[in-house]
Amino acid sequence: xQSVTQPDIHITVSEGASLELRCNxxxxxxxxxxxxxxxxxxxxxxxxKYFSGDTLVQGIKGFEAEFxxxxxxxxxxxxxxxxxxxxxxxxxxxxRNYGGSQGNLIFGKGTKLSVKP
Amino acid sequence: xAGVTQSPTHLIKTRxxxxxLRCSPKSGHDTVSWYQQALGQGPQxxxxxxxxxxxxxxxFPDRFSGHQFxxxxxxxxxxxxxxxxxxxxxxxxxFVGPWGEKLFFGSGTQLSVL
Numbered sequence: 001x002q003s004v005t006q007p008d009i010h011i012t013v014s015e016g017a018s019l020e021l022r023c024n025x026x027x028x029x030x031x032x033x034x035x036x037x038x039x040x041x042x043x044x045x046x047x048x049k050y051f052s053g054d055t056l057v058q059g060i061k062g063f064e065a066e067f068x069x070x071x072x073x074x075x076x077x078x079x080x081x082x083x084x085x086x087x088x089x090x091x092x093x094x095x096r097n098y099g100g101s102q103g104n105l106i107f108g109k110g111t112k113l114s115v116k117p
Numbered sequence: 118x119a120g121v122t123q124s125p126t127h128l129i130k131t132r133x134x135x136x137x138l139r140c141s142p143k144s145g146h147d148t149v150s151w152y153q154q155a156l157g158q159g160p161q162x163x164x165x166x167x168x169x170x171x172x173x174x175x176x177f178p179d180r181f182s183g184h185q186f187x188x189x190x191x192x193x194x195x196x197x198x199x200x201x202x203x204x205x206x207x208x209x210x211x212f213v214g215p216w217g218e219k220l221f222f223g224s225g226t227q228l229s230v231l
Contacts, residue, residue, distance in 0.1 A: 043121070043225055046220065090159050090160070104175060105220075108159050
């Protein structure tokens with residue numbers, strides 16, 4: 001079955017510290033992988049995506065993620081966290097089909113990030 | 118340029134009632150997808166509309182139906198509401214171009230079923 005697992009429900013880091021959010025996926029075909037961020041009362045904003053090529057992907061707001069096929073993982077990292085990064089982060093997997101559309105995205109349950117001053 | 122607009126922002130209904138949620142896509146976008154996000158969960162795909170037809174559907178009962186209009190806006194209808202339908206309903210619009218595709222999400226409609 002296709003699924004996304006985010007093992008950490010809630011993570012607290014100090015401002016300026018590094019961050020790594022974990023994501024593991026189960027998908028039959030070569031996956032397309034995404035990280036989204038959601039602030040309270042807001043929709044989802046795309047941080048970065050992996051389709052193919054270089055397995056280290058750079059995104060917005062200083063985030064990066066590394067695709068590791070052997071571990072079925074796509075972990076999100078940031079070297080120095082800012083207080084404004086406090087939000088909920090979702091990993092998602094999908095396939096390109098139907099005329100090129102991403103179509104059905106399968107999301108994990110999310111990791112809530114709190115930032116200590 | 119307005120992003121994806123959803124209305125209403127909040128809605129309270131009782132069990133058994135019917136509800137209609139609306140979505141206006143980002144300018145230039147022709148594809149609309151709907152997701153349900155229950156409290157403490159990630160979004161779940163309901164269905165996607167393109168060229169006024171349902172192109173793909175997730176694992177949701179027939180009580181969930183939709184429509185896309187010629188101007189690409191979309192509606193999500195839920196009949197015979199259940200308590201379990203209480204959730205944040207997210208609309209995402211997109212356009213597949215030579216550079217690829219990027220989904221833009223609206224802020225959602227929070228539906229409470231009492």
